[in-house]
Amino acid sequence: MSDVADRIRKVTVETLKVDPGRITDDSRFVEDLGAESIQSVELVAAFEEEFDIEMDEEAALGVKTFGTAVEFISAMLSA
Amino acid sequence: MGIIDGFIKKVSGRNLKVVLPEGSDERIILAARRIKDENIAEPIVLGKPEKIAEAIEKAGVNLDGITVINPKESDKLAEYTQKYIGNRDDISEGIAKRMVSKPLFYAGMMVKCGDADTMIAGAASATASVIQAGVLAVGMAEGINTPSSFFLMVIPEYLGETDKPYIFADCAVNINPNATELADIALASASSAKGLLTDEPKVAMLSFSTKGSASHADVDKVVEALEIAKGKNPTLAIDGEFQADSAIVPAVAAKKVKGESTVAGYANVLIFPDLDCGNVAYKLTQRLAKADAIGPFLQGFATPISDLSRGASVEDIVNTTAITLAQL
The missing domain is CATH 3.40.50.10950 (Rossmann fold)
Known part of the structure; x- marks a missing residue:
């Protein structure tokens, strides 16, 4: 779990150019971490690239916080 | 047809x-x-x-x-x-x-x-x-940074004309556009109108004020949007700020609008100051005037x-x- 969280943190830092110290489980990508709502879809593509997974559109729209991204991707990887 | x-x-x-x-x-x-x-x-x-x-x-x-x-x-x-x-x-x-x-x-x-x-x-x-x-x-289209939407409203009968088409915007996407965004909505709507209406677009920036009849920050926003839009497209027939009747009723425009305006009274593209106005207006027009509300369509791309x-x-x-x- 922590490895997944670390990798999601790394991708988030690289994509959104934010300080890793600002990221908590409750951090919202758009409102708190400065993702333009239009570009949040590219953040999802960055997660897909990191983990070599495919997130469907509905799921991607539902991933709004760092914590939900960790939960969702961990579940996908263990499925 | x-x-x-x-x-x-x-x-x-x-x-x-x-x-x-x-x-x-x-x-x-x-x-x-x-x-x-x-x-x-x-x-x-x-x-x-x-x-x-x-x-x-x-x-x-x-x-x-x-x-x-x-x-x-x-x-x-x-x-x-x-x-x-x-x-x-x-x-x-x-x-x-x-x-x-x-x-x-x-x-x-x-x-x-x-x-x-x-x-x-x-x-x-x-x-x-x-x-x-x-x-x-x-x-995005050149000079436009805001995606928005419009409805094609077809009014069964208005001032002796049948099936009179209007463009209404933005009635579906931008909740509370600022002046720059409102200008984008106006310019994109003019472009949409060019493709869909037989007549050239005449764009009215709507408000609760007509040409300074009321003072408020919300009126200022519409006036500022008008100036931005004019600056970006100086040849477009666009004017305001108008109350709705000043925009589409020639007799009211003649009384309320001082000075020359090719748009007042004859607007066919109506730009609402926010989504509250736009959404309420299109639904009321649809129900009370039995208009066809065709859309919403995206614009600005x-x-x-x-x-x-x-x-x-x-x-x-x-x-x-x-x-x-x-x-x-």
Whole structure:
């Protein structure tokens, strides 16, 4: 779990150019971490690239916080 | 002939290409078949082969003679990936390829690269996703940074005219646009009107004030938007701020609007100051005036594209295709 969280943190830092110290489980990508709502879809593509997974559109729209991204991707990887 | 029949006639036989990225939905299969058979346009259907096969089975029609593309296996993927990256240095090739492999974005890149004339999506996707594909893949129209929407309102009878068309905007997307965004909505609406209305666009910036009759920050916003829009397009017939009656009733305009205005009283493009006004206005016009409310359609992109409602019927998809292509 922590490895997944670390990798999601790394991708988030690289994509959104934010300080890793600002990221908590409750951090919202758009409102708190400065993702333009239009570009949040590219953040999802960055997660897909990191983990070599495919997130469907509905799921991607539902991933709004760092914590939900960790939960969702961990579940996908263990499925 | 109804107004939609007119648009179908306008686009038919021109071999315009419409890409439909939601090929796993049976309504899309049925619409593609009709669009092809009725010679409205050349449909291109996107999706995974097994999903399209399932949708074909449910639809009970075939896609013979219709181009079907699986974005992931397309030989255009490398080209679209590079075009998507463009001059950006903040996206890797791997992520860009992921993006353009998604049907909505692949469709957007087809439009951007001239491989399709428009994309119609939204039957199986959220409006936000269609707008994202519009902004990131198709790109915005020159000078416009705000995606927005419009309705084509057709009033059965108004001041002696029958089936009088108006453009109403923005009634569906931007909740509380600032002056810059409102100017973008006005300019995009003028462009939409050019494609769809017989008359030249006359754009009215609506308010609760007519030419300074009231003072308020909300009025200032509309006035500022007007000035921005005029600055960006000096030849456009655009004026304000107007109350609705000053915009569309010549007799009221003659009394309330001092000075020359080619728009006052004769506006056919109505720009509402926010979504509260726009949404309420279109619904009241639809119910009280028995107007046809056709839309909403997206606008502001480099090429017109459209979003469908989740509940869109096959006929809605076919008509939306015709109306969107009619703007070209």
